[in-house]
Amino acid sequence: MRHARILSAMAAASLIAGVAACGSSGPSPSAGRGPVTIGESTTLSGAIAELGQSGLQGVQLAVADINAHGGLLGHKVKVVSADDAATPATGASNVRSMILNDHAVAIFGPVSSAVAAAEEPLAAEYKVPIFFHTSNDINLMGKGFTKYAFQVVPNTVMESRAAADYLAKQSGGKPITIATFAPAYSFGYDTVSGFLTALKDLHVHYKLVAQEFPPLEAPNISAYLSKIVTARPQYLFNAQFGGDLVTFTKQAAGYGLFAKTKVIAMYDSPVLEALGSSAPASAIGFDRAPFWAIPGLGAFNREFHARYGAWPSEWAILAYTAVQTWAYGVKRAHSFGGDAVSAALAGATVPTIRGDITIRACDHQAEIPEYVGVVASKPDPSYGEILWDPSSLFAAPFATIDLSCAQVEALRG
Amino acid sequence: MMPTAIIDTVGVLSTAGALFIVSAGLTLVFGAMRLINIAHGSFYMYGAFLLTTIAGAGTGLRFWLAVVAATIVVALIGAAVELVIMRRVYDSEHLTQLIATFGLFLIFADLALHFWGDNSRTANPPAAFAGQVAIGGAVFPAYDLVVIAAAVAVGLGLWVLLQRSGLGWRIRAAVEDPETLQAGGTNLPLLRTGMFTMGALLAGLSGAIVAPQVAVAPGMDSSIVVAAFIVAIIGGLGSVPGAALGALIIGAAETIGTIVAPTWASSFIYLAMIAVLVARPSGLLGIPERRQ
Numbered sequence: 040m041r042h043a044r045i046l047s048a049m050a051a052a053s054l055i056a057g058v059a060a061c062g063s064s065g066p067s068p069s070a071g072r073g074p075v076t077i078g079e080s081t082t083l084s085g086a087i088a089e090l091g092q093s094g095l096q097g098v099q100l101a102v103a104d105i106n107a108h109g110g111l112l113g114h115k116v117k118v119v120s121a122d123d124a125a126t127p128a129t130g131a132s133n134v135r136s137m138i139l140n141d142h143a144v145a146i147f148g149p150v151s152s153a154v155a156a157a158e159e160p161l162a163a164e165y166k167v168p169i170f171f172h173t174s175n176d177i178n179l180m181g182k183g184f185t186k187y188a189f190q191v192v193p194n195t196v197m198e199s200r201a202a203a204d205y206l207a208k209q210s211g212g213k214p215i216t217i218a219t220f221a222p223a224y225s226f227g228y229d230t231v232s233g234f235l236t237a238l239k240d241l242h243v244h245y246k247l248v249a250q251e252f253p254p255l256e257a258p259n260i261s262a263y264l265s266k267i268v269t270a271r272p273q274y275l276f277n278a279q280f281g282g283d284l285v286t287f288t289k290q291a292a293g294y295g296l297f298a299k300t301k302v303i304a305m306y307d308s309p310v311l312e313a314l315g316s317s318a319p320a321s322a323i324g325f326d327r328a329p330f331w332a333i334p335g336l337g338a339f340n341r342e343f344h345a346r347y348g349a350w351p352s353e354w355a356i357l358a359y360t361a362v363q364t365w366a367y368g369v370k371r372a373h374s375f376g377g378d379a380v381s382a383a384l385a386g387a388t389v390p391t392i393r394g395d396i397t398i399r400a401c402d403h404q405a406e407i408p409e410y411v412g413v414v415a416s417k418p419d420p421s422y423g424e425i426l427w428d429p430s431s432l433f434a435a436p437f438a439t440i441d442l443s444c445a446q447v448e449a450l451r452g
Numbered sequence: 453m454m455p456t457a458i459i460d461t462v463g464v465l466s467t468a469g470a471l472f473i474v475s476a477g478l479t480l481v482f483g484a485m486r487l488i489n490i491a492h493g494s495f496y497m498y499g500a501f502l503l504t505t506i507a508g509a510g511t512g513l514r515f516w517l518a519v520v521a522a523t524i525v526v527a528l529i530g531a532a533v534e535l536v537i538m539r540r541v542y543d544s545e546h547l548t549q550l551i552a553t554f555g556l557f558l559i560f561a562d563l564a565l566h567f568w569g570d571n572s573r574t575a576n577p578p579a580a581f582a583g584q585v586a587i588g589g590a591v592f593p594a595y596d597l598v599v600i601a602a603a604v605a606v607g608l609g610l611w612v613l614l615q616r617s618g619l620g621w622r623i624r625a626a627v628e629d630p631e632t633l634q635a636g637g638t639n640l641p642l643l644r645t646g647m648f649t650m651g652a653l654l655a656g657l658s659g660a661i662v663a664p665q666v667a668v669a670p671g672m673d674s675s676i677v678v679a680a681f682i683v684a685i686i687g688g689l690g691s692v693p694g695a696a697l698g699a700l701i702i703g704a705a706e707t708i709g710t711i712v713a714p715t716w717a718s719s720f721i722y723l724a725m726i727a728v729l730v731a732r733p734s735g736l737l738g739i740p741e742r743r744q
Contacts (some may be wrong), residue, residue, distance in 0.1 A: 051728070084671070085670065085674070086670070092570040094738055162494070251710075254718045257677060257718075258662070258672065258676065259463075259706075260468075261596075261707075262464075262706060262710035264463075265459040266710070266711070268455050268460070281667075282667035284667075285574060289574060290593070293577075293593025294584065294592065295584045313572040313573055315509065442607075
């Protein structure tokens, strides 16, 4: 009975707190010159946590650098972070709490596009800018677009078109056989669909011999691999990432797949580091922001390495860039308000660690390239890790790989 | 036999082998102590992480020594957990036990993040089994044979232990009538410590054995514990032969699902579990609990 009373009291208190929060006038910096808060809601636990943890490091380093240079508009910046467990409802709850309880003036994250889709309308409801630095579904800036959302990562169309461009050059106009492999959720289906559409647009003569969509985080994919191996494709486009791609590579090597088939996948630095000497030499990798390939990143790379003891992943670089983009918008607008920051960033060219980036006005997509290259057979002498063969590096330009504004408009229906 | 059928059969046996080893530990602990151990997945994950740390890039004798060392370290962790925590909750309700092991699961997950970080790790398979085996036009990973052989060895070892030794008789008696067993001179707390340690050892061994085939990363504890419970429930909680049968059913269901209806493949294992529970609530080889 006593417990029931305590629970009732706690429930009542929560309700009152919730009503009070809903009645507040929205996010604003603390009075005077106190710190302003930004929120990073991302995946910090589970199998894809390494993407979220790495992104959080990028956000924290960017904020530390901003504060080291005096902060923003006279305010220091503070980061609050929360784990969304790759679940849309948890991500939405985090964002609501960050805006209402922490008075966050900007939101960053998440890893999963499904989580991003749940957070995007919420940020718009409270007029708080939200920056996607890892989740990259084209629909976030298409059907789901709001003026408060920004995508500072190559989207699903750009990624698959860059890989298709590279394959078109490799095939040299000859007919080829292709298989696809992707995680069984919206990102995987969209990326594969985008890749095949891009091949058609590029007039590549291909025959699709197998398509497999294993579940996320499946520990044993032998049943899916056996179908690929039996189909004997010349090329395999794989949209898996992180730990799933590591598992694929280990198990596919067991079937001798890499000796017969050229695999195209997101062989970025975290995956290559995890694979070590098992990295599949001569496989084709794509990466959203390879630290070793982007000109001018040297100082940032060293700073990151000194702080975290590792080279920055693409997730950290993109997160750092996202915070820089927001900070530029705040300075340009002379305000932390969502409407002002949004207006200041649309069409703006933002100076970042990776050079100037333009935020396209029609969809708030950062005009950045996607990188493609061939996995090297030996460790890179500068970084001591297996990366890509420097002579194979290809930066697919934004103008050739993203949809036009008219096409994005058509997506919105 | 068609090459594809050979590849799929080996794949089923390999999947089932790894699942059987980890599920056997889970079901053994339940059978001996009626304890549902959520932290069993943590022991599996620690086996895998320890293997990557101890083996490093080793592919010769060092790999095999690392499998043994990782398994022993996990068994010792299991023994410590039993001595310090679990023996205090044996007489509690199932819910209390469940919460205690769930708490351990969370603590072990945080400790793993602290020790190994959040990045994926891998281990190389031993050099002798790093390539492929070709039979009848089918090519499959040679390392699958290691996993299958380990599962067969574990199965035989447990059968001898439980059915052909005095210890096996005591373990069965500990479930049926622990008071009489203790009155007869058996050291019941020691027996329980031994069984819990054995369960942890099997989980650690399974993790170490599969480490060269997967990305060793945070989160593998939760995914395996769900799969292990499904296997144990299908086979009948407490039945080691049931765990073997359950693992084979799950491996086959997953593979057939992938071939027949790829989009619904992961649902097949749950459908298999539901079908078994409807037909036989105590599992295929489980013994129904007697109502008091």
